[in-house]
Amino acid sequence: MREDYVVKNSPSGIEVKFEHFLIFLLHLMGLEFIGGAALEAAFGELLKAVLDVKGKTINFKSNLSQLESRLNSLHPIVREIANLDRVLDCQGEEAKMFTERLKEAAKLVHKCSKTLCLNCFKRSSYPKKLIEMEDLLVKFFQTNVQALDTRESRKILVKVNQIDAKLGRMWSGMKKGGQVCDPNVFVGSCGAPGVPNFVVGLDVPLQELKMKLLKDGVQVVVLSAPGGCGKTTLAKMLCHDAEIEGKSRDNIFFVTVSKTPNLKAIVRNMFQHKNFQVPEFQNDDDAIDKLGNLLRQNEIGTSPKLLVLDDVWSGSESLIQKFMFPIPEYKILVTSRFVFPRFDSTYKLELLNDQNAMTLFCNSAFPQGGSSNIPDDLVNEIVRGCRGFPLALTVVGGSLCGQPEVFWRRTLKQWSEGQSIFYSNSDLLISLQPSVDALGEKNNVGECFLDLGSFPEDQRIPATALIDIGVELYNLDEDCALANIYELSSRNLVNLVLTRKDAIEVDGHERFVMQHDLLRELAIHQSSLEPVEQRKRLIMDIRGNNLPKWSIEQMQKPFQAHLLSISTDETFSSSWCNIQLPEVKVLILNFWTKNYSLPEFVEKMDQLKALIITNYGVCSSKLSNSPLLGSLSSLKRIRLENISVSFLSKSTLQFTNLQKLSLIMCEIGDAFTNCTIDMPHVFPNLLEIDIDCCIDLVKLPEGLCDIPCLKKLSITKCHDLEALPEGFGRLTSLELLRLHACTNLLGLPESIGSLHELRVLDISDCLSMSELPMGISGLCCLKKLDMRGCEFPKLPPSVKDLWQLKDVICNEEASFLWEPFKTYLSNLKINVLNEDINLNWLPNLHF
CATH class of the missing domain: 3.80.10.10 (Ribonuclease Inhibitor)
Structure with missing residues (x-):
């Protein structure tokens, strides 16, 4: 619970910041209602708390009675939602968190009764605040619950629009020569990236950041925090917030700027994102002028527009100003490690509190809620050493996952003996250092991690390039070099992205590495x-x-x-x-x-x-x-x-x-x-x-x-x-x-x-190929054939002579063509795989 919401001791007695309590309570009610019986019980506890307070005072019985009446009227709605959740089996982490917070809210109501007795000034204003609370609750259920339903509809609409846009670009590529898989078709998309599956401690910052951004008269908001604090994740959450999506529809642009911004490339990406023909830019100023004209056009819609400039570095204030167009309801969110005094509105993202830090760490160190024999005090010390930095908690937790107790104690000892060698005041780097040291010298995994610094930040790194380095610099074979990349991924030191989930695994093709800039x-x-x-x-x-x-x-x-x-x-x-x-x-x-x-x-x-x-x-x-x-x-x-x-x-x-x-x-x-x-x-x-x-x-x-x-x-x-x-x-x-x-x-x-x-033949997605040659029977050593996406009316009879063929990868239609040949090919295994294209590897991803 945040400090603003707690009961504090004061010379005049126990004081509750009641207006903060109201905001807190409404924030709780704004969460999605899931949790079945636990939700209904928690709501009942809150109602009971109101009844208890009502029984302890004689001054405000009418107000409390009215509030009681309102809660009673809402109770059937909550019960119905709870019943539906039981049917849908929706119990999850959100339900647990919501239930616990409702219980805390009930405790606060009890503490308010003490305020009634001890603080005369508060007592004089209490009736009005009770009425305000009642009105806000009613208003919430009249608008916010409906908004929840609307949000889900809009989420579906947004996803459909995104798919439609991608299909449109694919079709456009086909018309220009069948370039369905050409990266240039999709390169530069500025759509908001997805939010990670597991996020902790950003619900309240999201509401506060949104309030700043939507404030009248404010065009630019700078979201500032040290590296690894979750700025980019929070920006993604904002882009996918129901209210923001509802207002801006598909006019949200998410751009990674980084240390060496390329303004013309950014503008080009924004044109491509809206499916507009990219004009020629004479210089940066010309690019900005053309972008301003684009944003003013009715063709892209009159709904509010949001531009997220992610990872802006010091010295780039002038770049931000170039994007400040005098357009109604046009907002800019900047994420940066730095504070830009030139812009008045800044939101500083704080580190995680102890509870959220522990939750995030355990999710990484003990995945799927697995049990552990690591002593609680040792876990607490490790979490404390991470100083609430989300990235440190994730990376350190991943490095300790599955390790014996002695490994944990060694890590803690290294921290106690370490000192900051990168930034004099950076606890994050001290926390991360042991995780990198733990890579050791086996197979040069640690050296592979250091080699990643050879590539520009925020750029995808092809696994094949890293393999080339590993082979020639450390005399590794290609399989070992690729295994090193997987090792780094398993320790959360890189993010490994596959363009095709079932790509042939004999080399590093279809694999890319993304690395957090702090790492x-x-x-x-x-x-x-x-x-x-x-x-x-x-x-x-x-x-x-x-x-x-x-x-x-x-x-x-x-x-x-x-x-x-x-x-x-x-x-x-x-x-x-x-x-x-x-x-x-x-x-x-x-x-x-x-x-x-x-x-x-x-x-x-x-x-x-x-x-x-x-x-x-x-x-x-x-x-x-x-x-x-x-x-x-x-x-x-x-x-x-x-x-x-x-x-x-x-x-x-x-x-x-x-x-x-x-x-x-x-x-x-x-x-x-x-x-x-x-x-x-x-x-x-x-x-x-x-x-x-x-x-x-x-x-x-x-x-x-x-x-x-x-x-x-x-x-x-x-x-x-x-x-x-x-x-x-x-x-x-x-x-x-x-x-x-x-x-x-x-x-x-x-x-x-x-x-x-x-031995290996891959003709997947060769859409114009209609048959295999008769001479294919000469491939006497062929063991694997990938023919996904190929539509052959028949196979040549000579395929029966491919006696070493063991693995055929194809679509369902083609699988029927191979069935008759199983009599001749005793070791043949037919793998039916549907098309699986992953576009997350394209540029503009931020780890």
Whole structure:
């Protein structure tokens, strides 16, 4: 219970802040009525309390009698709701909490009787407050209960609208070339993310924040608190609040800003969210002007509009002001770790009280209410050490889940001996430190966590990129590297998102990692404890042309780092200093520009094994200085995302030791169509090619079929690809072929029967493919076939010769086609799976 609602001792006697009690009571009544018999009993206790107080006073009997009458009239309604809840079996955590609070309210009514006796001043105002209480209760049941019913209807309507909008964008993508699964169809959606399933201690802050936001004359409200306190969760709850949804309908925009905001990208996302054609923006001011015109248009509705700017950092006050348009009933909610004095209305989110902290911790440490032999005093000490920070409670609880008592005591001892090494006054980081230390050195899980700091905040991190790092930096196999990611997820240090729940599990495809920005800072900090020249990983976050001071002062000294990450923004001029990094094995380049020049010092990275280049901007970026890559004789993996790869078609480079090439959302252009390079000569040892979301990929170069060692070929969501080369059968070493969501691919070549080493074939969601070739019988080692989304009228009789086939994944219609062949394929298992697409992995998610 909050302090404002409790009974306090004062020189004049026991004083109840009755107006706060009234608000508290009405807040209780505003919760959803669930709980069956427990609810009815709790309501009865409250009614009994009123009767008891009535029997102890002679001054206000008429008022109390009237209140009694009102409660009696409401009792049948509560009883009916309770009966319905018993039928629906709705007993849950909300019911328990609501029941307990009703009991507390009854106790407060009893305490009011003491106020009547001891405080004359209160006694003189009490009749009026009783009448107000009665009126407010009646008003509540006349409006709020009806609002509860309306809320559920609106929730359904909102969900239907959201589905309709997504289907509309999908249909629009299909009309432009069948790009159903193209990420660009959905990238930039500003819909409010869902609220976590388990939330504690935010009911009262939600009401208080809403009151501030809806206040007349207030356009901007800043929701401020340290990292890990639940600001984003509270903002999500506000967006899904019945009253807010009812007012704003579908005019709610939720945008993650973070440290390096891209204003044009934000505006672009808002246009896409409303299904409007995105105009060209000359500059930031032009983008803002066009957004203002959009928000004023009647086409998006006249209902109130809410813009949530999530995770705004210090120095971005001017950005907030740009979004302040003089539009009636247009509100802006800003969440930030910082306080912005420029804006008058600020709501500071407090940490959890002891009771809520314990509830949140136990949900993480003892999931599903499991029993534990951990002593209560030890649990209390751990919870106290988390200082009420929700993130700390969740992460620490997850790390201790299932651990023996000695592990708990060791953790507590580490806290007592620790000190703040990141922020001098940050208890949160002290709490989180042992959870990271507990990862230990086994399989380099702790190192994997620290590597996450190499990627920009609030961006999805592909699991395949982390696997590339793990393989080349720590000599892990791919399965072990993927297992490390799952380990971090199980300890609540990352959020693992799958785009398809039943994706083939032989690699990290269809998996992404999201990390809370505070945990990212912790990873960066831990990587920075040693002197800069001795660090294992160097992480450079460059704004403008402000290079780190150490990179200039120590240019003549070689650095010992094995991993180098460089992030630059739109204003960086590609002017590099000449630093010496002879031991770097992994280089990660993150940027937001249309043109990017590779650092010249790359040429001297003789030990470089993995190169990961990611452009987070809207348009594909062109690389200059690409010939520098020719000097990297140790390079084994190249991953390019949102890059124009035209340089490959004319390249005279030879990647002698390259084993894996990944092209993600890249602009292919005529790089493959007019490819004149001798691919076996350029890529003599290439084992794996991964091409994903390259929407302008029309054909593969014929020379690709002559790469002698190629074992894995993955081409996914490339909708313009219509056919595979005729010489495809020459890839005799191929073990995995994935062609997921190549929606215009008409079929497989007959020569595919020559792939005698092929073990996995994925043609799921190849919507234009109508049959399997007769030559498929030659796939004598095929064990798994994924053909979900394929509508074949029949199967070729030759599939009966696939005697090693054990697992077929398909839709229900296709399953009937396989039944007759079970006689020949004794080990065949047919897995019928419905389509399962998860869009939560797309950008604008905040962990």
